[in-house]
Amino acid sequence: xxxxxxxxxxxxxxxxxxxxxxxxxxxxxxxxxxxxxxxxxxxxxxxxxxxxxxxxxxxxxxxxxxxxxxxxxxxxxxxxxxxxxxxxxxxxxxxxxxxxxxxxxxxxxxxxxxxxxxxxxxxxxxxxxxxxxxxxxxxxxxxxxxxxxxxxxxxxxxxxxxxxxxxxxxxxxxxxxxxxxxxxxxxxxxxxxxxxxxxxxxxxxxxxxxxxxxxxxxxxxxxxxxxxxxxxxxxxxxxxxxxxxxxxxxxxxxxxxxxxxxxxxxxxxxxxxxxxxxxxxxxxxxxxxxxxxxxxxxxxxxxxxxxxxxxxxxxxxxxxxxxxxxxxxxxxxxxxxxxxxxxxxxxxxxxxxxxxxx
Amino acid sequence: xxxxxxxxxxxxxxxxxxxxxxxxxxxxxxxxxxxxxxxxxxxxxxxxxxxxxxxxxxxxxxxxxxxxxxxxxxxxxxxxxxxxxxxxxxxxxxxxxxxxxxxxxxxxxxxxxxxxxxxxxxxxxxxxxxxxxxxxxxxxxxxxxxxxxxxxxxxxxxxxxxxxxxxxxxxxxxxxxxxxxxxxxxxxxxxxxxxxxxxxxxxxxxxxxxxxxxxxxxxxxxxxxxxxxxxxxxxxxxxxxxxxxxxxxxxxxxxxxxxxxxxxxxxxxxxxxxxxxxxxxxxxxxxxxxxxxxxxxxxxxxxxxxxxxxxxxxxxxxxxxxxxxxxxxxxxxxxxxxxxxxxxxxxxxxxxxxxxxxxxxxxxxxxxxxxxxxxxxxxxxxxxxxxxxxxxxxxxxxxxxxxxxxxxxxxxxxxxxxxxxxxxxxxxxxxxxxxxxxxxxxxxxxxxxxxxxxxxxxxxxxxxxxxxxxxxxxxxxxxxxxxxxxxxxxxxxxxxxxxxxxxxxxxxxxxxxxxxxxxxxxxxxxxxxxxxxxxxxxxxxxxxxxxxxxxxxxxxxxxxxxxxx
Numbered sequence: 007x008x009x010x011x012x013x014x015x016x017x018x019x020x021x022x023x024x025x026x027x028x029x030x031x032x033x034x035x036x037x038x039x040x041x042x043x044x045x046x047x048x049x050x051x052x053x054x055x056x057x058x059x060x061x062x063x064x065x066x067x068x069x070x071x072x073x074x075x076x077x078x079x080x081x082x083x084x085x086x087x088x089x090x091x092x093x094x095x096x097x098x099x100x101x102x103x104x105x106x107x108x109x110x111x112x113x114x115x116x117x118x119x120x121x122x123x124x125x126x127x128x129x130x131x132x133x134x135x136x137x138x139x140x141x142x143x144x145x146x147x148x149x150x151x152x153x154x155x156x157x158x159x160x161x162x163x164x165x166x167x168x169x170x171x172x173x174x175x176x177x178x179x180x181x182x183x184x185x186x187x188x189x190x191x192x193x194x195x196x197x198x199x200x201x202x203x204x205x206x207x208x209x210x211x212x213x214x215x216x217x218x219x220x221x222x223x224x225x226x227x228x229x230x231x232x233x234x235x236x237x238x239x240x241x242x243x244x245x246x247x248x249x250x251x252x253x254x255x256x257x258x259x260x261x262x263x264x265x266x267x268x269x270x271x272x273x274x275x276x277x278x279x280x281x282x283x284x285x286x287x288x289x290x291x292x293x294x295x296x297x298x299x300x301x302x303x304x305x306x307x308x309x310x311x312x313x314x315x316x317x318x319x320x321x322x323x324x325x326x327x328x329x330x331x332x333x334x335x336x337x338x339x340x341x342x343x344x345x346x347x348x349x350x351x352x353x354x355x356x357x358x359x360x361x362x363x364x
Numbered sequence: 365x366x367x368x369x370x371x372x373x374x375x376x377x378x379x380x381x382x383x384x385x386x387x388x389x390x391x392x393x394x395x396x397x398x399x400x401x402x403x404x405x406x407x408x409x410x411x412x413x414x415x416x417x418x419x420x421x422x423x424x425x426x427x428x429x430x431x432x433x434x435x436x437x438x439x440x441x442x443x444x445x446x447x448x449x450x451x452x453x454x455x456x457x458x459x460x461x462x463x464x465x466x467x468x469x470x471x472x473x474x475x476x477x478x479x480x481x482x483x484x485x486x487x488x489x490x491x492x493x494x495x496x497x498x499x500x501x502x503x504x505x506x507x508x509x510x511x512x513x514x515x516x517x518x519x520x521x522x523x524x525x526x527x528x529x530x531x532x533x534x535x536x537x538x539x540x541x542x543x544x545x546x547x548x549x550x551x552x553x554x555x556x557x558x559x560x561x562x563x564x565x566x567x568x569x570x571x572x573x574x575x576x577x578x579x580x581x582x583x584x585x586x587x588x589x590x591x592x593x594x595x596x597x598x599x600x601x602x603x604x605x606x607x608x609x610x611x612x613x614x615x616x617x618x619x620x621x622x623x624x625x626x627x628x629x630x631x632x633x634x635x636x637x638x639x640x641x642x643x644x645x646x647x648x649x650x651x652x653x654x655x656x657x658x659x660x661x662x663x664x665x666x667x668x669x670x671x672x673x674x675x676x677x678x679x680x681x682x683x684x685x686x687x688x689x690x691x692x693x694x695x696x697x698x699x700x701x702x703x704x705x706x707x708x709x710x711x712x713x714x715x716x717x718x719x720x721x722x723x724x725x726x727x728x729x730x731x732x733x734x735x736x737x738x739x740x741x742x743x744x745x746x747x748x749x750x751x752x753x754x755x756x757x758x759x760x761x762x763x764x765x766x767x768x769x770x771x772x773x774x775x776x777x778x779x780x781x782x783x784x785x786x787x788x789x790x791x792x793x794x795x796x797x798x799x800x801x802x803x804x805x806x807x808x809x810x811x812x813x814x815x816x817x818x819x820x821x822x823x824x825x826x827x828x829x830x831x832x833x834x835x836x837x838x839x840x841x842x843x844x845x846x847x848x849x850x851x852x853x854x855x856x857x858x859x860x861x862x863x864x865x866x867x868x869x870x871x872x873x874x875x876x877x878x879x880x881x882x883x884x885x886x887x888x889x890x891x892x893x894x895x896x897x898x899x900x901x902x903x904x905x906x907x908x909x910x911x912x913x914x915x916x917x918x919x920x921x922x923x924x925x926x927x928x929x
Contacts, residue, residue: 091784093704107704109711110657113664116714116903117656118707135653135708135777136784208796209812222766222794304771309780309795310787323773326633326654 045280049356062348069342073148080142083127088146089310092137099124106137119327131330134320140331147312147335152342154228154306154313155293161232162239162289163282169236170243171278175251175270185244188237196234200296203230204305222308231296239285243278250277280357287350291343298339314339403618406911406927410623413923414635415648418596418628423578424567424585425499425508430822430920431648433564435626438619438924439587439602440567443477443496443546444558445615446825446918448925452725454916455826457558460615461491461568461586462546465558472553472871477546484607485570486590493539496546498571504531505575510824513834514560519549555870555877559825588619588924600626619924620912636905639666645907645928646921653773656710659905668904669713670915673723674822675831676709678767678782678895679807679851681815686760686791693892695758696816697735699751699785702743705897708777715898717743721831721885723899727874728828728881734889751789761790768807769818771797778897779818786816805846810853819851820900826918827870828881833863836888854893859884 053059072079080088095106099121106129110117120133131140173184191199207226212219219225250256250273259269294314300306301315302322309316314335321332419431424440427433437448445460447453459465462477469476483491504511504524511525524531539546550557560566573583582591588610589602602624610618630638635647636655640663651659659667680687680696687693702717709715719736722729731741738744755761765786769779779795786793798806807817823830834840838860840850862884870877889896904921906913907928914922 089784090787091704091781093707093781094701107707109707110660112657113661114667114669114713116660116667116710117653118711119654119657135773136780208798221796304776304797309776309797310783310793323652324654326652327657328654 045357049353052356053352056352058348059352062345062352065341066345066349069148069338069345070152073145073152076142076145076149079145080139084130084139084142085128086139086142088138088142088312090138092133095137097121097124097128099126099129106133120324120331122328123330131334132328134317134331135323136320140317140334143312143317144314144334144338147314147317148338150224150307150311150313151294151297151315151339154224154231154297155290157228158231158235158293158297159286159289161228162235162293163285165232165236166239166243167278167282170240171247171270171274173240174244174247175266175274177248177251181244184240188240191234192237192241196238197296197299200230200234200300201303201305203234204300204303208305208308222311224307224311227297227300227306231293231300234296235289235292239282239289243281246278246281247274250274284350284354284357287346287353291346291350294339294343294346298335399613402912403620406620406929408620408622409927409929410625411621411646411910411923411926411928412644413624413626413646413648414630414638414644415626415628416631416635418594418600420596421577421579422582422591422594422600423506424564424569424583425503425506426577427564428509434920434923435591435600435602436564436567436585437587437919437922438589438616438624439582439591439605440564440569440585441483441587441616442561442563442566442568444562446559446562446916447614448617448919448922449614450914450916452917454918457562458612458614460562460612461496468553470549473550475548475550475557477548479544479546480611481544482609483586483611484609485584485586486605486607487570487584488607489570489584491568491586492571493541493544493546495571496568497533497537497539498573499568500537500548500566501531501533502569502573502575503565504528504533506577508565510560510563510565514563514565514824517550517552517554517557519551521551553868553871555867555874556825556827556829559827559830563824587616589624596628599628602626617925620927620929621924624923639905639907642907642909645910645926646923647905650774650903651905653710656714656903660713663905663908666906666908666910668902668906668913668915668921670902670904670920671725671917672822672900672902673726673826673917674820675718675721675723675899676705676778676818676820676897677721678816678818678897680892680894681810681813682852682854682893683810684813684815686758686763686765687815689758689760690891691754691758692760693895694735695751695754695789696782696785697889697892697895698747698754699789700735700782700895700897701746701785702898703745704781705778708781709774709898709900710903714901714903716901718896718899719743720889720896721835721894722828722881723823723831726823726828726831727826728832728878728885730882730885732882732886732889734886735892735895748788755789763791765791765793765815767793767795767816767818768803768814769795769797770800770803772800775800775803775818782816782818807851808848809846810843810848814851817851818897823917828878828885829863829867832881832884832888833867836893837863852893854888854891856888856891859887862887 080086093107096103097106106121107118108121120135120137121129122132124130129139134140169184173181208221211221256269256273259273297306297313298315301313302319307313307316317335318332324331415431419429421427424436441460443462444457444465447456447458457465461480461483463480466475466477479493503515505528507528515521518533518536520533520536524533535549537548569583580594580596582594588605588608590605592601592603594600604622632649632652636651638644639647680693682688706712706715706717719733733739733743736743737747767779767783769775776797779797783793783795806812807814821835834849836850836854838855841853841855842848866877866880869880902920909928911927912925914925
């Protein structure tokens with residue numbers, strides 16, 4: 007498996023973001039910038055006028071809110087434990103008591119099929135192979151998928167920022183060492199690296215001194231996904247820092263004898279931060295897909311926990327009879343990723359000084 | 365009304381009896397049909413088989429899979445063989461390369477086999493006693509997987525196991541080409557020796573066969589077919605052995621199809637569709653669960669459901685907490701809902717709840733269920749109250765437990781269910797599914813600290829020892845080894861001695877031995893080193909054109925005895 011197409015090209019992946027510290031070149035009139043609007047405010051104004059962005063944000067907020075309400079839904083609406091096998095249960099549908107797991111009565115009577123969507127409070131989307139409420143698991147799965155994607159994004163961006171800024175700013179041997187480490191990571195196809203790490207770490211977990219992450223912990227996929235994408239963010243950050251280092255305002259600051267740490271904090275970091283912000287939705291979208299892929303392969307979230315990937319895996323054996331089990335999380339992933347990508351594009355455009363604010 | 369019902373019942377009973385008699389008579393007629401006539405009518409054509417993947421080496425002395433053992437039935441022969449017949453007849457030992465099944469001499473320690481004349485390998489060479497002797501040496505020289513379990517009782521085997529390269533089995537297996545005999549000497553009498561000689565690991569191959577794993581290069585055999593080509597990533601092609609001449613219908617019958625093509629790489633879904641469309645004739649893998657209702661309803665005449673001598677079970681590591689406490693192991697046995705497990709396997713038609721080790725209708729099996737609501741002969745329902753009480757008494761509540769299962773739909777489902785039951789019992793349980801390629805060895809190795817797992821055991825041959833002695837004897841437990849089939853790590857010296865007694869008794873009185881095995885089965889279940897889950901049934905889905913489907917528990921479906929023409 008190779009690098010996902012949307013990050014295969016670093017150039018395409020590097021958002022074009024204005025350096026906030028750059029002195030004004032007097033192009034405001036040409037680019038249509040509104041006088042007095044700072045870059046953040048300007049970005050906000052641009053984004054809130056863009057209907058697809060608003061729609062994407064609404065969808066994303068709805069998904070996040072519904073995922074957060076999983077315990078409420080499972081407890082008060084579905085009245086079922088989404089983590090407990092429910093193979094012998096019966097429920098009432100249209101006034102009739104029916105089994106959640108229904109044995110075939112036709113022909114030879116082969117197979118047991120879980121109940122399909124009832125569109126009632128209980129088993130709204132039907133049951134999975136363990137007789138669990140798919141709708142409740144979908145919401146719980148969303149919590150885990152979003153938690154993993156968000157946490158992995160934070161880990162990835164923090165590590166990438168540290169490595170990229172350090173390598174780009176200090177250069178020399180520091181850059182050589184860090185860049186080679188990134189090259190080594192980059193040399194592995196991203197999914198191959200993720201799968202290899204997952205298989206090795208799932209067996210025994212991670213133990214570093216007092217820190218112990220067990221094989222079934224959610225921290226494991228978070229750490230793995232967070233690490234594998236570091237080179238894809240760190241390299242463009244390094245490139246941006248190297249460019250900034252040669253810029254006049256940094257040279258001036260250096261010439262004035264301002265300490266390196268102050269240049270880093272006051273001049274470099276603010277310029278890199280916009281780039282990192284543009285990365286956030288894009289990385290989250292990527293991470294959701296990666297998490298789902300790993301969980302689908304049984305090397306991500308471990309049972310009885312759920313994620314959208316594990317639910318798709320559960321539904322794989324029901325595609326023919328109960329397609330909703332796999333389709334529902336698939337649609338949830340598609341909507342979330344689409345929303346994040348739309349937001350990501352929108353943020354990138356909004357932070358681009360060449361975009362006109364009409 | 366009552367009289368009317370009685371009359372109806374009587375008439376229905378009479379009709380049923382008539383039908384059964386008619387069926388028996390027709391069956392007799394069918395059996396009596398001239399085999400030659402059937403051959404001339406149906407001989408020819410190509411049977412196409414499919415499996416998700418190949419099963420590794422085609423070396424009959426190394427491969428230890430049901431998938432290829434089925435193929436080896438028509439390509440290789442041992443001195444003796446399991447009868448190539450349907451039903452329980454398949455458990456019968458019949459002579460194959462040997463002219464007859466010999467009587468033991470020397471207090472049951474020596475067997476002299478007279479080798480049939482005129483049997484040829486597919487390379488045209490005639491089978492001689494020298495080939496037989498070399499074949500037995502080869503079992504050790506290639507370090508076959510059952511040298512230590514099946515063939516370690518042959519005189520000289522211990523030296524061969526210690527130094528495979530210079531193995532001669534001196535005094536153990538000797539041949540006399542002029543007399544046409546082979547003599548096998550055992551260290552001690554072995555009631556199961558013929559069963560061990562009848563499995564593919566004791567196939568007779570040419571004396572000049574390579575002394576390494578044959579891998580993908582087939583070794584000439586004596587069967588009706590030979591493996592013409594084999595590519596594990598693509599297909600195996602079997603063609604008629606040009607040197608074959610039928611010498612025993614019971615051991616190696618001539619086959620109907622001219623060619624057998626075994627395709628690898630088709631998913632179960634694709635295979636089902638191909639069978640429905642008539643593109644292939646049979647699939648090795650169990651049909652996926654979401655297609656079972658469909659094929660059971662629409663293609664019932666093409667579905668064959670047969671009993672298997674096997675069981676699915678959950679070995680519990682008796683050396684690791686919390687399962688080092690017998691009360692916890694018993695609690696798990698009480699808590700498991702076997703009906704639910706059967707449901708996960710595909711329903712009542714495809715599985716049967718069990719709570720003992722020996723499968724139903726197997727030597728030594730006596731119905732008994734200690735762990736059910738009302739203990740007796742059969743399982744009725746789980747007893748959660750008792751299970752909870754036992755867990756409370758054990759003081760192990762809250763401990764972390766991980767269930768290890770194979771990463772396939774059924775095993776993962778069963779693993780998830782067991783984890784759910786453990787959670788209900790108060791443990792912090794989770795399930796981990798790992799690749800089927802490594803799960804079986806992973807759960808055996810004590811270094812991996814597996815607490816509880818999902819596994820299956822299918823008989824090698826019909827003997828109680830093949831379950832109880834293999835799975836639970838002290839000698840089957842090897843710490844730190846991938847080959848420690850006693851997954852529970854349970855060693856009970858008393859039951860071990862009883863197993864030895866049963867095996868000795870079997871030399872003279874099989875019924876008495878079976879009675880002892882029944883006691884041993886119960887004895888093990890009292891200590892519950894494992895939780896029996898279900899006895900599976902075999903589901904074979906065949907094409908509409910495939911005829912003469914014959915199945916037995918030992919060798920499963922006989923590929924060569926079905927026709928497609």
